[in-house]
Amino acid sequence: MDRVLVTGGAGFLGSHLCERLIKDGCDVLSVDNYFTGRKENIEHLFGNPRFEALRHDVTFPLYVEVDQIFNLACPASPVHYQFDPVQTTKTSVHGAINMLGLAKRIRARVFQASTSEVYGDPEVHPQPESYWGKVNPVGIRSCYDEGKRCAETLFFDYWRQHQLEIKVVRIFNTYGPRMHPNDGRVVSNFIVQALKGEEITIYGRGEQTRSFCYVDDLIEAFVRMMRSDKDFTGPVNIGNPAEFTILELAEKILNLTHSKSKLRFLDLPSDDPKQRQPNIELAKDKLGWTPKVALEDGLKETIAYFKKVIA
Ligand code: NAD
Ligand code: UDP
Ligand code: UDP
Numbered sequence: 597m598d599r600v601l602v603t604g605g606a607g608f609l610g611s612h613l614c615e616r617l618i619k620d621g622c623d624v625l626s627v628d629n630y631f632t633g634r635k636e637n638i639e640h641l642f643g644n645p646r647f648e649a650l651r652h653d654v655t656f657p658l659y660v661e662v663d664q665i666f667n668l669a670c671p672a673s674p675v676h677y678q679f680d681p682v683q684t685t686k687t688s689v690h691g692a693i694n695m696l697g698l699a700k701r702i703r704a705r706v707f708q709a710s711t712s713e714v715y716g717d718p719e720v721h722p723q724p725e726s727y728w729g730k731v732n733p734v735g736i737r738s739c740y741d742e743g744k745r746c747a748e749t750l751f752f753d754y755w756r757q758h759q760l761e762i763k764v765v766r767i768f769n770t771y772g773p774r775m776h777p778n779d780g781r782v783v784s785n786f787i788v789q790a791l792k793g794e795e796i797t798i799y800g801r802g803e804q805t806r807s808f809c810y811v812d813d814l815i816e817a818f819v820r821m822m823r824s825d826k827d828f829t830g831p832v833n834i835g836n837p838a839e840f841t842i843l844e845l846a847e848k849i850l851n852l853t854h855s856k857s858k859l860r861f862l863d864l865p866s867d868d869p870k871q872r873q874p875n876i877e878l879a880k881d882k883l884g885w886t887p888k889v890a891l892e893d894g895l896k897e898t899i900a901y902f903k904k905v906i907a
Contacts, residue, residue: 599623599661601704603654603695604668606633608775609709609767609811613666614638616815618646625660629653632671637774654691655683658698664822665706667695670744672711674737674865675780681739688743689750696754705761707822708751710831712768712872713741722839722873725766725831735867748831755829763821763828768835768874772811772894773901783808783895786846787902790855800864802843807873809836810894813887820883828882835874836887845891852895 600617604610605626610633617624618641626638626649641647652658654669670687671677677684692708699706715723716731731741754760771783779785789796817834840848846859879885 597621597623598663599625601625601627601660601662601665602668603627603666603691604633604670604709605649606630606635606638607668608637608672608772608779609770609814610668611637611774612772612811612815613668613818614641614647616819618644620819622646624648625650625662627652627654627658628669632673632676632776632779634776654694655686657694660698661702663704665695665699665704666709666818666822667692667707668709670709673780674740677740678736681736684739685743688740688747692747692750696750696760699760700754700758705763705822706751707763707765707818708747710748710764710766711740711744712766712833712835712874713737714745714748714766715872716741717867717869718871721871722837722875723833724875725833725878732867736865737867752829761826763824764830764832765818765821765834766831767814768809768833768872769806770809770811770814770835772898775898777902777905782806782842782845783898784902786849787853787895787899788906790849790853790857791899791902791906793855793857795860796846796850796857798842798846798859798861799868801861802846803841804864804868805839805841805871805873806845807835807837807839808845808891808894809834809887810889810897813889817879817883817885820885824883832878832882833874833876834879835876837874837876838891839871839873840891848892848895849899852892853899
């Protein structure tokens with residue numbers, strides 16, 4: 597039986613991953629400081645003898661014995677990662693150093709949740725892994741973007757220098773149940789606003805695009821990546837290539853919720869990427885993976901979740 601450490605285990609993606617790993621027969625240790633994660637996300641696992649949760653900040657060293665490490669700890673919503681930007685960079689960089697140091701000591705395979713933000717505001721569209729990105733190093737998104745880029749650098753240096761088995765995935769916008777109602781990301785914001793009959797906050801003119809992946813598809817890719825051949829390090833893009841403007845997303849959510857909410861146009865935050873769409877040929881080839889859940893179907897599940905949360 598594999599003993600698996602999941603940092604950020606009480607977060608949106610982390611909690612789904614813990615659940616999946618337990619189903620697959622693993623022994624799971626969640627490590628989280630509950631900055632954006634919640635015990636509610638994992639409380640259904642508390643009675644399970646295969647599950648343990650530890651309150652810990654990954655910027656401090658951690659001594660445990662496991663076989664695999666999934667490093668997901670890091671706030672992902674711009675609102676939350678900009679709240680304490682210095683801590684965001686520390687979480688990515690010191691967190692990566694500690695998880696890599698841990699992996700080196702116990703010779704564990706280690707996985708990094710990187711991000712499409714490494715491409716910044718991309719000039720190449722859709723984005724293949726070979727594109728190095730266009731990132732502002734001194735802007736309000738830099739703590740996250742550059743922190744994640746530095747974490748990738750550390751992963752590849754521990755791989756070259758210490759022969760660690762690394763797995764790096766670049767996650768594109770993912771949504772689903774267990775996003776925090778105040779998460780601040782676009783899908784949760786729009787659904788909560790539509791359900792409450794509040795104005796839908798469109799930043800800019802809503803012409804910027806994103807490609808949205810449903811959480812179940814993403815977790816399947818994580819598991820396949822962790823089990824993939826030792827020589828396949830990534831970085832590999834994981835996301836759903838179906839691309840939508842933010843206005844199209846708002847319309848879909850208004851239709852699915854039968855909401856009468858009006859649109860409200862607000863200023864576009866600085867450095868907000870204009871377009872984002874993954875090229876997923878590498879994931880198809882190396883992992884035999886493609887996303888299966890269409891946006892409408894995933895949104896229906898997510899809306900059902902938020903209806904319960906709001907009630
Ligand atoms: P989330 O905010 O729900 O989860 C992050 C978790 O990390 C939370 O439980 C939080 O409490 C925990 N955390 C934050 N700082 C920590 C620290 N210093 N020590 C310990 N725990 C800490 O976000 P998510 O969407 O689940 O994202 C998970 C990972 O995936 C993040 O690394 C994020 O950058 C990455 N990612 C997510 C997306 C997406 O669309 N969801 C896209 C790209 C990358
Ligand atoms: N580390 C950790 N757990 C371990 C081993 C190491 O948290 O089981 C941390 C340790 O505190 C160190 C970091 O990982 O700061 C990097 O470890 P590494 O061995 O690569 O570097 P060094 O200890 O030589 O600085
Ligand atoms: N956005 C928006 N209204 C909101 C939240 C976000 O129009 O209430 C826009 C945001 O400006 C960005 C896109 O939706 O262009 C996706 O934002 P999110 O914060 O979800 O993730 P990002 O991809 O920017 O990290």
